Amino acid sequence: MTDSSLQKTTLLPLTIGRFRNTDGGFTTLPFSLVEQDRARRYALRVLNTFHFRTGSNILLTSTFDETLQFMPFERAVMTYGMVVVSADSTPWDGKRVESIARRFDLTAAAGISKNVVDGLNQLGFKIEELLSGIPVWAKQDAYDDLKALPGMQVYRYLEAGPLVGFECSQGNGVHIDRFEWNIDEIDGEIVASSRLPRCVEFNNFRTGLKAHIDRSACNCGNTDPRIIPE
Numbered sequence: 001m002t003d004s005s006l007q008k009t010t011l012l013p014l015t016i017g018r019f020r021n022t023d024g025g026f027t028t029l030p031f032s033l034v035e036q037d038r039a040r041r042y043a044l045r046v047l048n049t050f051h052f053r054t055g056s057n058i059l060l061t062s063t064f065d066e067t068l069q070f071m072p073f074e075r076a077v078m079t080y081g082m083v084v085v086s087a088d089s090t091p092w093d094g095k096r097v098e099s100i101a102r103r104f105d106l107t108a109a110a111g112i113s114k115n116v117v118d119g120l121n122q123l124g125f126k127i128e129e130l131l132s133g134i135p136v137w138a139k140q141d142a143y144d145d146l147k148a149l150p151g152m153q154v155y156r157y158l159e160a161g162p163l164v165g166f167e168c169s170q171g172n173g174v175h176i177d178r179f180e181w182n183i184d185e186i187d188g189e190i191v192a193s194s195r196l197p198r199c200v201e202f203n204n205f206r207t208g209l210k211a212h213i214d215r216s217a218c219n220c221g222n223t224d225p226r227i228i229p230e
Contacts, residue, residue, distance in 0.1 A: 005205045011035070013199050017068025019162045022208030029162060030199035031068050038196065039072030039164070040079065042177040042224075047080050049168040049220040050135060054081030056107035059100055059131075061089040061116050069164050070111060082107065087116075094119030101130035108134050110166075111157060114141040128152055137166055140229070158227060161207035163192055165227060170219045173226030183225060185213055190227060 013030035021027055052058075058077050062070040066089075074084050085104055087096045089111055097116060100106070109131050120127050132151035139157050147154045155167035158174040163181065165174035176183055182193045190209045194202045214226045 005203050007201045007203065011197055011199045015067050015071075018065055019068065020159065021161070022206065026065075029068060032199050035198055036072050036075065038180055039177070040075040042175075042180065043073045043076035043166065044079055045222055045224070046166045046168050046175055047076055049170070049222065050108070051169075052080065052082060052107050055083070057083045057085050057104045059087065059097070059104075059106050059109040060084050061087045061093075061097065061109070061111040061113065063089050066111075069159060072164075073110060073166070089113045089116055091115050091119035091122065094123045094125065098123065098125045098130060106131070106134055108136065110137040111139065112136055112142055112146065113139040114145075117142055117145070135169070156229070158209075158229070160190055160209035160211075160227070161192065161205055162194075162202060163190070163207060163209075163227075168218060168220040168222055172218060173214050173228040175218070175222055175224040175226055178224045183213060183227070185211075188230070 011032040014033045014036060015031050017029045017031045018026045019029055060074060077084050085100050087093050087100060117127050128149040128151055135153050135155055137155050137157040138146045143156055146152050155171055156174050158165045163176060165176045167174050180196060182195055184191045188210050190207045190211050192202055192205045192207060211227045211229045214228055217223050
């Protein structure tokens with residue numbers, strides 16, 4: 001790590017993840033068991049706002065290098081007492097996504113990207129017919145298009161540098177873990193600093209995301225600040 005806003009600490013890594021830089025490239029990021037458990041607790045706070053039924057199924061689409069982003073969410077789903085059904089977030093796994101949506105009684109879906117939508121379209125499947133009526137956390141590249149489809153309940157999944165966040169049931173912005181991060185706006189850009197020990201700590205890290213921060217209490221009861229992208 002050469003960026004002066006990043007500093008290595010002594011936490012032992014569980015795995016190596018990555019985050020996207022403002023130039024579109026990636027930086028590797030060691031990730032400890034302690035950090036994973038803190039992120040799991042954050043994701044559980046979001047899941048609790050939906051009052052899902054235990055024993056139900058959630059579709060999770062991701063790629064092999066998104067362990068940092070989605071492993072804590074998967075662990076939170078399991079803590080909640082639900083089952084994760086996984087597929088790759090690529091155009092080539094559209095058939096598996098369709099099969100999961102057809103064979104399982106899904107409660108929600110997470111990590112839906114443009115690649116997933118494109119893969120389904122290439123096979124002649126319409127995502128609004130497969131995932132209508134359930135909460136769907138969509139990545140930024142698919143959010144606007146999915147939000148415009150009839151019958152879809154779309155919520156934001158946000159990745160901004162090392163920040164990872166999900167909208168709650170109120171859909172009024174992406175909650176960011178208040179225990180893990182200090183976030184600020186500088187010239188309309190989200191800047192993040194870590195608050196707790198990490199394998200790599202962050203100090204005034206510029207995420208490149210243009211957004212507004214809402215620090216008012218959310219109607220869901222969660223007091224984590226919310227990011228509202230422009």
